[in-house]
Amino acid sequence: MAQLIKDGAIIDNEWTRLTVEQIEESGIPASGKIIVPLATWQSQRDEFIARGNVAVWLQAGEEPALIADDLEKLSLIAINFPIFRDGRGYSYARELRQRYNYQGEVRSIGDVLQDQLFYMWRCGFNAYEVRADRDINEALAAMKGFSVTYQADVHEPTPIYRRRPDWRVEQ
Amino acid sequence: MYVYQDYDQQLLNERVAEFRDQTNRYLAGKLSEEEFLVLRLQNGLYVQRYAPMMRIAVPYGMLSSTQVRRLAYITREWDKGYAHVSTRQNIQLNWPELEDVPDILAELAKVQMHGIQTSGNCVRNTTTDEYAGTNPQEIEDPRPWCEIIRQWSTFNPEFAHLPRKFKIAVNAVPGQDTAVIGVHDIGVDIVRGENGETAFDIYAGGGLGRTPMVGQLIGKAIPWQHLLSYIESILRVYNKYGIRDNKFKARIKIIVKAMGADRIRELTEREFELLKDGPMTLTEEEVTRIKACFPLPSYESLSDQPAELEQALAENAAFKRWYNTNTLAHKQAGYRAVTLTLKKTGRAPGDITAEELEAVADLADAHSFGEVRNTHQQNMVLADVAQKDLFSVWLALDKLGFATPNLKLLTDIVACPGGDFCSLANAKSIPIAEAIQRYYDDMDYLHDLGEVDINISGCMNACGHHHIGHIGILGVDKKGREYYQITLGGRGDSTSRIGEKLGPSFESDDVTSVIDKIIKLYVEKRADGESFIDAYERLGMEPFKERVYGTAN
Numbered sequence: 021m022a023q024l025i026k027d028g029a030i031i032d033n034e035w036t037r038l039t040v041e042q043i044e045e046s047g048i049p050a051s052g053k054i055i056v057p058l059a060t061w062q063s064q065r066d067e068f069i070a071r072g073n074v075a076v077w078l079q080a081g082e083e084p085a086l087i088a089d090d091l092e093k094l095s096l097i098a099i100n101f102p103i104f105r106d107g108r109g110y111s112y113a114r115e116l117r118q119r120y121n122y123q124g125e126v127r128s129i130g131d132v133l134q135d136q137l138f139y140m141w142r143c144g145f146n147a148y149e150v151r152a153d154r155d156i157n158e159a160l161a162a163m164k165g166f167s168v169t170y171q172a173d174v175h176e177p178t179p180i181y182r183r184r185p186d187w188r189v190e191q
Numbered sequence: 192m193y194v195y196q197d198y199d200q201q202l203l204n205e206r207v208a209e210f211r212d213q214t215n216r217y218l219a220g221k222l223s224e225e226e227f228l229v230l231r232l233q234n235g236l237y238v239q240r241y242a243p244m245m246r247i248a249v250p251y252g253m254l255s256s257t258q259v260r261r262l263a264y265i266t267r268e269w270d271k272g273y274a275h276v277s278t279r280q281n282i283q284l285n286w287p288e289l290e291d292v293p294d295i296l297a298e299l300a301k302v303q304m305h306g307i308q309t310s311g312n313c314v315r316n317t318t319t320d321e322y323a324g325t326n327p328q329e330i331e332d333p334r335p336w337c338e339i340i341r342q343w344s345t346f347n348p349e350f351a352h353l354p355r356k357f358k359i360a361v362n363a364v365p366g367q368d369t370a371v372i373g374v375h376d377i378g379v380d381i382v383r384g385e386n387g388e389t390a391f392d393i394y395a396g397g398g399l400g401r402t403p404m405v406g407q408l409i410g411k412a413i414p415w416q417h418l419l420s421y422i423e424s425i426l427r428v429y430n431k432y433g434i435r436d437n438k439f440k441a442r443i444k445i446i447v448k449a450m451g452a453d454r455i456r457e458l459t460e461r462e463f464e465l466l467k468d469g470p471m472t473l474t475e476e477e478v479t480r481i482k483a484c485f486p487l488p489s490y491e492s493l494s495d496q497p498a499e500l501e502q503a504l505a506e507n508a509a510f511k512r513w514y515n516t517n518t519l520a521h522k523q524a525g526y527r528a529v530t531l532t533l534k535k536t537g538r539a540p541g542d543i544t545a546e547e548l549e550a551v552a553d554l555a556d557a558h559s560f561g562e563v564r565n566t567h568q569q570n571m572v573l574a575d576v577a578q579k580d581l582f583s584v585w586l587a588l589d590k591l592g593f594a595t596p597n598l599k600l601l602t603d604i605v606a607c608p609g610g611d612f613c614s615l616a617n618a619k620s621i622p623i624a625e626a627i628q629r630y631y632d633d634m635d636y637l638h639d640l641g642e643v644d645i646n647i648s649g650c651m652n653a654c655g656h657h658h659i660g661h662i663g664i665l666g667v668d669k670k671g672r673e674y675y676q677i678t679l680g681g682r683g684d685s686t687s688r689i690g691e692k693l694g695p696s697f698e699s700d701d702v703t704s705v706i707d708k709i710i711k712l713y714v715e716k717r718a719d720g721e722s723f724i725d726a727y728e729r730l731g732m733e734p735f736k737e738r739v740y741g742t743a744n
């Protein structure tokens with residue numbers, strides 16, 4: 021089973037992500053934990069709620085406002101990075117946590133690489149599907165590289181100027 | 192000058208370690224070209240035509256003499272013994288080896304310097320008036336606000352992968368645009384709010400490059416407490432809605448234009464509602480602490496126009512000319528701000544050798560409280576020189592070749608590295624600057640012409656700010672040959688304005704004679720005391736067009 025980093029540990033990935041094409045081809049599996057595209061969720065919302073074990077993934081360009089009303093029904097929102105340098109997902113994660121106060125899992129999927137993880141964590145992601153061709157252990161180890169942050173973030177409610185002299189990051 | 196706290200230094204050290212690891216992973220084949228590109232750009236490392244180019248951040252242009260000496264050392268140790276002052280008030284090295292960059296960064300970190308966010312699609316170095324803190328006309332010293340923005344923007348996790356680069360500048364002089372804020376992604380204009388306290392007019396959507404535009408007012412008189420919340424709101428709107436699939440449409444100016452200032456304001460205000468009065472709100476205590484990092488130098492109590500100065504002015508015409516051109520009035524009685532013109536004919540504008548850097552550092556220690564500033568016009572400034580010492584400073588600068596009395600005159604040319612160094616260039620810019628400087632070698636004539644800004648860029652990226660030159664020169668590619676397009680009427684002085692195209696472009700050999708025609712027409716038509724740009728605005732483009740292209744068409 022594929023693995024991912026969640027809350028600072030490497031665990032098995034129990035969720036299967038489905039694309040629109042996969043769903044068109046093979047339909048929705050009757051059981052198992054699945055992550056479906058936003059459009060699929062919107063079109064079959066009631067069936068999915070009845071089925072359970074369904075999460076939603078947002079494509080870059082699909083902002084959290086589009087799923088805001090359903091957040092309490094979802095235990096996981098995944099945010100896709102079509103390419104690592106497309107930074108929209110950082111704002112989406114932050115909005116999920118801070119505008120909508122979402123408490124469930126926020127997972128990064130797609131082009132997820134070691135050098136992004138610390139920033140993702142700061143913006144509110146707590147799970148990361150590191151790209152399959154990369155060493156997930158190295159990626160996890162590298163997340164601890166920084167002990168200083170200037171700005172407030174999802175974990176640290178105050179910017180450095182309000183938390184001096186105790187400025188160290190708690191991860 | 193802002194001195195690092197323990198956490199600033201710690202962060203920098205951790206960043207150096209991170210980049211060393213990233214470089215090792217790249218060299219070991221664990222990071223792709225494309226992945227490493229983004230990481231190295233955010234540490235200031237470009238790969239250019241002949242070698243990597245490294246851009247070193249100089250926050251709002253301020254350098255200590257210790258830093259200047261370290262730069263000299265670095266250029267000797269890892270480069271060819273010279274550095275380049277950029278139009279973002281930064282320092283560039285043209286010849287470092289990629290493998291050496293982690294060591295260079297470690298060396299820089301020892302003197303609180305780095306290359307963080309000097310390139311890449313992130314928030315860049317915040318710039319301001321090079322005479323900040325000494326300018327008698329400023330509302331207040333803009334540098335503490337720049338430092339506050341610097342800390343907010345450094346490794347801001349949400350804005351490390353924006354659609355495109357993002358530049359912020361701050362102006363504090365009413366009726367002037369000392370930092371060309373009008374052509375920045377965000378321009379911050381310090382004003383007085385209704386309660387008499389500091390407030391900010393915040394503009395967005397200015398920028399040069401392919402589609403040059405002047406920014407529009409988004410936030411009016413934003414109280415100082417909310418500076419960061421407001422800027423962050425604009426950045427979030429941009430990060431979410433900026434165009435990402437076309438590099439040429441990716442700057443914020445494109446969405447400001449397409450969506451309109453009102454819509455951008457509405458979206459910004461929606462974010463601002465959430466952030467306003469939250470933890471990002473600036474406190475009196477914090478602003479006071481940062482302001483205390485920019486203390487007044489320990490000025491002597493002196494009076495203006497001391498006898499030594501008066502005598503030297505009376506006796507030495509060359510000194511007098513330099514005094515009038517290259518030194519500026521100061522807030523503090525008995526002092527002047529001195530600009531060193533780094534525009535030696537035959538050398539790239541803004542270039543300075545290791546020996547010269549050291550000499551400048553010595554002068555700063557002796558005469559300007561150990562501080563030096565870079566200007567966005569690729570010069571350097573000793574901001575706090577006692578008037579009684581000006582004559583000896585002039586002698587020293589004259590020996591160095593930095594006392595050419597041409598500040599803001601036609602030969603004080605701004606030019607990007609261009610085709611000699613930059614892999615993006617369509618054409619060279621340095622030889623064009625040189626040809627113009629050689630042609631206009633008569634200092635009396637230059638002084639008679641008065642202020643003329645010439646800006647040269649080697650391509651549309653506009654690093655030489657050609658759009659805001661009174662005369663702008665842009666390198667273009669015509670069937671594989673280097674041509675130059677000329678614009679007139681740009682401004683980056685009292686206001687920001689984009690120049691208009693004169694007409695079809697010219698071959699490199701013709702550029703100087705075209706400039707000459709333009710200048711001669713100005714001399715013929717000017718009213719008494721009328722500057723080039725004022726005359727242009729009165730006359731319009733037509734007569735210049737006719738003169739340059741002839742009346743036949």
Ligand code: SF4
Pocket residue numbers: 607608609610613614615616617648649650651652653654655
């Ligand atoms: S304007 Fe073009 S040629 Fe000049 S430095 Fe910038 S990218 Fe290079």
